Amino acid sequence: MATRYGITTAVKVNGVSQRSIWADPAQGLAWIIDQSRLPHRYATRALASSGDAAEAIRSMRVRGAPLIGVTAAYGVALAMTDDPAEANLDAACAELAATRPTAVNLRWALDRMRAHLAGSLPGERAAAAWQEAAAIAEEDVRVNRALGEHGLALILTLQDRVRRPLNILTHCNAGWLATVDWGTALAPVYLAQLAGIPVHVWVSETRPRNQGLLTAWELREQGVAHTVIADNAAGHLLQRGQVDMVLVGADRVTRRGDVCNKIGTYLKALAARAAGVPFYAAVPGSTFDWTLEDGMAEIPIEERGGDEVRIVHGVDPGGAPLAARLLGQAAAVANPAFDVTPADLVTGLITERGVCPPDAAALRELFR
Numbered sequence: 001m002a003t004r005y006g007i008t009t010a011v012k013v014n015g016v017s018q019r020s021i022w023a024d025p026a027q028g029l030a031w032i033i034d035q036s037r038l039p040h041r042y043a044t045r046a047l048a049s050s051g052d053a054a055e056a057i058r059s060m061r062v063r064g065a066p067l068i069g070v071t072a073a074y075g076v077a078l079a080m081t082d083d084p085a086e087a088n089l090d091a092a093c094a095e096l097a098a099t100r101p102t103a104v105n106l107r108w109a110l111d112r113m114r115a116h117l118a119g120s121l122p123g124e125r126a127a128a129a130w131q132e133a134a135a136i137a138e139e140d141v142r143v144n145r146a147l148g149e150h151g152l153a154l155i156l157t158l159q160d161r162v163r164r165p166l167n168i169l170t171h172c173n174a175g176w177l178a179t180v181d182w183g184t185a186l187a188p189v190y191l192a193q194l195a196g197i198p199v200h201v202w203v204s205e206t207r208p209r210n211q212g213l214l215t216a217w218e219l220r221e222q223g224v225a226h227t228v229i230a231d232n233a234a235g236h237l238l239q240r241g242q243v244d245m246v247l248v249g250a251d252r253v254t255r256r257g258d259v260c261n262k263i264g265t266y267l268k269a270l271a272a273r274a275a276g277v278p279f280y281a282a283v284p285g286s287t288f289d290w291t292l293e294d295g296m297a298e299i300p301i302e303e304r305g306g307d308e309v310r311i312v313h314g315v316d317p318g319g320a321p322l323a324a325r326l327l328g329q330a331a332a333v334a335n336p337a338f339d340v341t342p343a344d345l346v347t348g349l350i351t352e353r354g355v356c357p358p359d360a361a362a363l364r365e366l367f368r
Helices: 050-058 065-082 086-097 104-117 122-162 187-194 211-222 231-239 265-275 360-366
Strands: 002-004 007-009 021-024 029-033 044-047 166-170 199-204 225-229 245-248 252-254 259-262 279-282 311-315 321-325 338-341 348-351 354-356
Touching: 021 065, 021 122, 029 065, 044 050, 044 065, 050 065, 050 086, 065 086, 065 104, 065 122, 086 104, 104 122, 122 166, 122 187, 122 245, 122 279, 122 348, 122 354, 166 231, 187 199, 187 211, 199 211, 199 231, 211 225, 225 231, 231 265, 245 259, 245 265, 259 265, 265 279, 265 338, 354 360
Parallel strands: 166 199, 166 245, 199 225, 245 279, 279 348
Antiparallel strands: 021 029, 029 044, 252 259, 259 338, 311 321, 348 354
């Protein structure tokens, strides 16, 4: 680890400590890693307006519930730099809130920014907004580091039992690219690596957006042993005893512990239950939606465009971007972005406050 941005950073790109988002208030800019270019090309992108932040969230240049929330917070700061009037604050929050309906961190961050700015005079709002957005970003790093420590304790317990490199199956991207730093599901993995504990990660590709390829890119940069698998191979590996634990992130968790995560998570939970393998979700407190109980009935599931299924993207032998059509434009396509894993399939929720069973009373006590 190395020091940058004022506190310790966990991960590196080409050997240099890096975060997924950072700000330059003096220039009126926030910077992101453009995840739409990964894993084939590493590129950064400047956000100069709240509209830029909204576009980055909507187009998935930034992904992951915690990072979406932080990006929205910086979007409010950009809006207040442009025009601190109440009407512009309302408009910016409305535009940002409409970008992705499922990840609850987005609403949480916007509500927090509104509350912080409520007592500010217009002339103070820009500075106050940048300060609060930075505070949300730093809090995200601290929370995920704490969450990682609790997850590491689970890894240590399991590794003591198997006495070989622990095989962890993950889905989607819940690493540092999905947060500001450390990640959620991958934070325990990075801490295990730092502690010298041997782990191996099975990385499911996570179609159609292939976020698993981002996980593989992260793990490669960190030197963590991993293997990419087709999504449908996960059940086979679980059945054959080649997985010791399933560890995923979440975009929203209800007060009773239903876990909403990237499409395909539910199938892995079912296979894990059949194979007797523990299934954990790593969840910061900001990802809980305490207003909801029944995830299957109450969580809105984002339906994305059909071309994400009809067309696959990659690079040619020379490294140039290319798109290949798998289906005709007229082909009917359903593309739900998330599914809900019921609490009774979840072994435990790893939070910054500890590991908790998916139980309403236990969660209420943990987050009193």
